[in-house]
Amino acid sequence: MSRSLITRASSKGIRRTLVLVSLVFLSACSGAPxxxxxxxxxxxxxxxxxxxxxxxxxxxxxxxxxxxxxxxxxxxxxxxxxxxxxxxxxxxxxxxxxxxxxxxxxxxxxxxxxxxxxxxxxxxxxxxxxxxxxxxxxxxxxxxxxxxxxxxxxxxxxNVKPGDPRYPYNFPMNMPEPKVCPD
Incomplete structure (x- = not known):
């Protein structure tokens, strides 16, 4: 790849990064979560x-x-x-x-x-x-x-991990499987 193509690709990447960073800062300044x-x-x-x-x-x-x-x-x-x-x-x-x-x-x-x-x-x-x-x-x-x-x-x-008593689904990892599943 020629040096000018690499330079142009790098410039595009830098511009995209700057735009994304600017958007993040602008959204942070809005004050609303x-x-x-x-x-x-x-x-x-x-x-x-x-x-x-x-x-x-x-x-x-x-x-x-x-x-x-x-x-x-x-x-x-x-x-x-x-x-x-x-x-x-x-x-x-x-x-x-x-x-x-x-x-x-x-x-x-x-x-x-x-x-x-x-x-x-x-x-x-x-x-x-x-x-x-x-x-x-x-x-x-x-x-x-x-x-x-x-x-x-x-x-x-x-934000609760499985195993914690507050977690809604503390199923055993190896659950028995029925021969016929209910509809």
Whole structure:
């Protein structure tokens, strides 16, 4: 890349940064707190399936293995600074019901045969979308999504961690899964 292209690219980046910094300072000078806050998103999977990906109101996380969660966060989802009655979230996710099946395959990993089998396996994945209520919170915090058996989901936005008695969803990480889910 020529030196003039690098200089122009650097100048554009500096100008964009200055504009963003100026906007931050201007919004800080308005005196009114913002109505929305950026919140990290984290998932908790209480099932034996893998959550390949998920999103909350379009902001999402990556893979959450069976009976795992809380360790990684992605940035950021928008949450209201103050809770209001009727506050809800749209949660979408993809689920792999048999996340460890490839470990039993005889095909050499990443060979043509393995890739073909993986494509067949992906046909077993299911996608879901639900709208859930968000319980009352006093201080906005992390967007925490709990994946439960029977494709049930719970979301919290508070500043309280799972395990704390004040947390609304202290589910065990390894929840029993019924043979038949209720409608």
């Amino acid at each position: 913002s109505k929305m806050l950026a919140a990290p998103v984290t998932g908790y999977n209480h099932t034996s399936a893998a959550i390949n990906w998920f999103s909350v109101n379009g902001a999402g996380g990556g893979n959450v293995g069976p009976h795992q969660g809380g360790g990684s966060q992605v940035c950021c989802g928008g949450v209201p600074r103050y809770w209001t009655p009727g506050l809800r979230a749209i949660v979408e996710w993809e689920k792999d019901p048999d996340p460890y099946s490839y470990g039993k395959w005889t095909e050499r990993p990443y060979s043509d045969a393995w890739t073909k089998r993986m494509e067949e396996e992906k046909q077993q994945y299911s996608r879901h979308k639900v709208v859930v209520d968000i319980p009352k919170y006093d201080t906005a915090g992390t967007l925490k999504v709990h994946f439960l058996p029977c494709n049930q989901v719970r979301v919290s936005v508070d």
